Amino acid sequence: MKNEEFGILIVDDEPAVRDALQSWFQKDGYCTETASDVIDALKKLSVKSYDIVLLDIKMPNISGIELQKRIKEVDADIVIIMITAYASVETAVEALKEGAFDYVTKPIDPDDLSKLVRRAIEQLKLKKENIQLRRQIDEFIMSEDLVGESPQIKKILELINTVSKTDVTVLIRGESGTGKELVARLIHANSSRKYFSLVPVNCGALPETLLESELFGHEKGAFTGAAYMRKGKLEMANGGILFLDEVGMISIKTQVDLLRVLETKKFMRLGGHKEISVDFRVVCATNQNLERLMKEGTFREDFYYRINVFQIDTPPLRERQADIPLLAKHFVDKYAREINKKIDNISSEAMDVLMKHDWPGNVRELENAIERAIVVTKGSVIKPDDLPLQMNQQKSAPAAGDSLEAQEKAHILYVLHQAGWNITKAAKTLGIDRVTLYNKIKKYG
Amino acid sequence: MAEKVTSMPSTIHLALIHHPNPEAVEFISSRISHVFKIPVKLQHASFDPRIAFDSRRQQYDSTVLLAELLKEIQNKEDKIIGLTDVDLFIPVLTFVFGEAQLNGNAAIASYYRLRNAFYGLPDNPDLVLHRLEKEVIHEMGHTFNLIHCPNYRCVMQASTSVDEIDLKTGNFCPTCLEKIRQE
Ligand SMILES: [Zn+2]
Ligand SMILES: [Zn+2]
Numbered sequence: 001m002k003n004e005e006f007g008i009l010i011v012d013d014e015p016a017v018r019d020a021l022q023s024w025f026q027k028d029g030y031c032t033e034t035a036s037d038v039i040d041a042l043k044k045l046s047v048k049s050y051d052i053v054l055l056d057i058k059m060p061n062i063s064g065i066e067l068q069k070r071i072k073e074v075d076a077d078i079v080i081i082m083i084t085a086y087a088s089v090e091t092a093v094e095a096l097k098e099g100a101f102d103y104v105t106k107p108i109d110p111d112d113l114s115k116l117v118r119r120a121i122e123q124l125k126l127k128k129e130n131i132q133l134r135r136q137i138d139e140f141i142m143s144e145d146l147v148g149e150s151p152q153i154k155k156i157l158e159l160i161n162t163v164s165k166t167d168v169t170v171l172i173r174g175e176s177g178t179g180k181e182l183v184a185r186l187i188h189a190n191s192s193r194k195y196f197s198l199v200p201v202n203c204g205a206l207p208e209t210l211l212e213s214e215l216f217g218h219e220k221g222a223f224t225g226a227a228y229m230r231k232g233k234l235e236m237a238n239g240g241i242l243f244l245d246e247v248g249m250i251s252i253k254t255q256v257d258l259l260r261v262l263e264t265k266k267f268m269r270l271g272g273h274k275e276i277s278v279d280f281r282v283v284c285a286t287n288q289n290l291e292r293l294m295k296e297g298t299f300r301e302d303f304y305y306r307i308n309v310f311q312i313d314t315p316p317l318r319e320r321q322a323d324i325p326l327l328a329k330h331f332v333d334k335y336a337r338e339i340n341k342k343i344d345n346i347s348s349e350a351m352d353v354l355m356k357h358d359w360p361g362n363v364r365e366l367e368n369a370i371e372r373a374i375v376v377t378k379g380s381v382i383k384p385d386d387l388p389l390q391m392n393q394q395k396s397a398p399a400a401g402d403s404l405e406a407q408e409k410a411h412i413l414y415v416l417h418q419a420g421w422n423i424t425k426a427a428k429t430l431g432i433d434r435v436t437l438y439n440k441i442k443k444y445g
Numbered sequence: 446m447a448e449k450v451t452s453m454p455s456t457i458h459l460a461l462i463h464h465p466n467p468e469a470v471e472f473i474s475s476r477i478s479h480v481f482k483i484p485v486k487l488q489h490a491s492f493d494p495r496i497a498f499d500s501r502r503q504q505y506d507s508t509v510l511l512a513e514l515l516k517e518i519q520n521k522e523d524k525i526i527g528l529t530d531v532d533l534f535i536p537v538l539t540f541v542f543g544e545a546q547l548n549g550n551a552a553i554a555s556y557y558r559l560r561n562a563f564y565g566l567p568d569n570p571d572l573v574l575h576r577l578e579k580e581v582i583h584e585m586g587h588t589f590n591l592i593h594c595p596n597y598r599c600v601m602q603a604s605t606s607v608d609e610i611d612l613k614t615g616n617f618c619p620t621c622l623e624k625i626r627q628e
Binding site for chain 2: 016017020023024026027028083107108109113114275
């Protein structure tokens, strides 16, 4: 399809902006028209159908959000791009939630504008050229692990659906175990960048110098031990999404370096002199109070505002108790299938225990508890005794006898407890594989 | 809207606005006459570019400069391209390399952001010269009613960064060349 087959309507009350953008898009060959106010815009939209509307968020007499709603009423398929002043980015984010495709801030970087419109056109082309494909694109890819019927989960899915279609930076906040990485993976799976990688970096796991080399890569001989050139995560994320987990743990120096990359989309490998251009989207996650870190001076304000454009909060499990039965059932099915055991239910007493627990480790803790129960249970129904000890307060740990078996059992219990009943982690600590650990847990009950 | 140009221009005016490099001017001038097969007349712009200066942005409004350039030509069939070293912008965008009236008479190109120094890289005068050549021919192409071309080697390919300018050549692809002939 040629550009002239696409219609663009520019709605702005400033003549200079209208003329400049019209001339810009005409040179790209698009069929371009302008409207100076709401009535003009709605009139034009009623006679002709447009593919893209560039909409100034600040119009006299009406809010850009309101106008966007009216346009969507006329034509729900229209791609709306908001033009906003830097000061009203918040409103633009609100517009995204209402279904805008994306937004640009004035003055607009020409490169951003052309990339954005190209992305919109690509999406329109796919829609126009193949209705079949359109169904697939519109179909929201779900994760089996993000289970729930609570309003909180529905809200999160809605936010993921909205934000995944844009290119804005997302900050995911929530306690550990609430599924922040899962949210990042869903954003990726539902975005136009899904054919490129999601590259996770655990920023809390590495000291400053190692994190820098992990992110930026290095040239041969950049430092002692750098025997080969190595590409960093920034390069690997090209085209895709860079997922910075535990972003609050990044040192001030690395924050400065990263900020520069996020702003220029260019960087150099450690010890290198050649600038490398990259195009990736950034999704961050944290369980820390970044605002407090800012006050304490360990988190930069400019970096904070750069990464916190669109925020998604993953609620702790205790705040969405209603989801516990569904989640528990989901994990029962998952692990019963995995170890080929026929278990189809959770007894109401066991469910009672699950509902009463306050889940400091959140969904991950629940998943670990169910996995453990599936391994130890003797029947086809999970009973309170199958659940980890700390949930059944009435049951106290057995004193270890002197036999080797008793010592082993006590030690396994101890390690399992330390690992929060995460079997993979415990097996690793014990230096045995998961299956062996399963068997031992079964043997000792 | 630019008015329709009906016949081939007899002259392309190359107007220097604040432009200090004589070798560059000579090269650009010979390239324009070679590509468009129209004589080029070299002149200094008679206006002061400071009228287009925006002190808040520390940049020059290219639309204002285009309007001034238009006043420099008497013959309605002629075209004029301004060559400058100041940083150009149009109010809604952060910057432009140049601007032109589509199917009109005036265009402007700046080498301010074509220089390697702008990006903190070592100077490369030869590279800058070729970027400027491409930018000038590109903007002139717009005045001949050419729109952006999907051919990545064609000078009418849209470029919003110097990397993109470096990728394309300084020549028209066969399709664009044919369109110019028809004009
Ligand atoms: Zn152009
Ligand atoms: Zn071409």
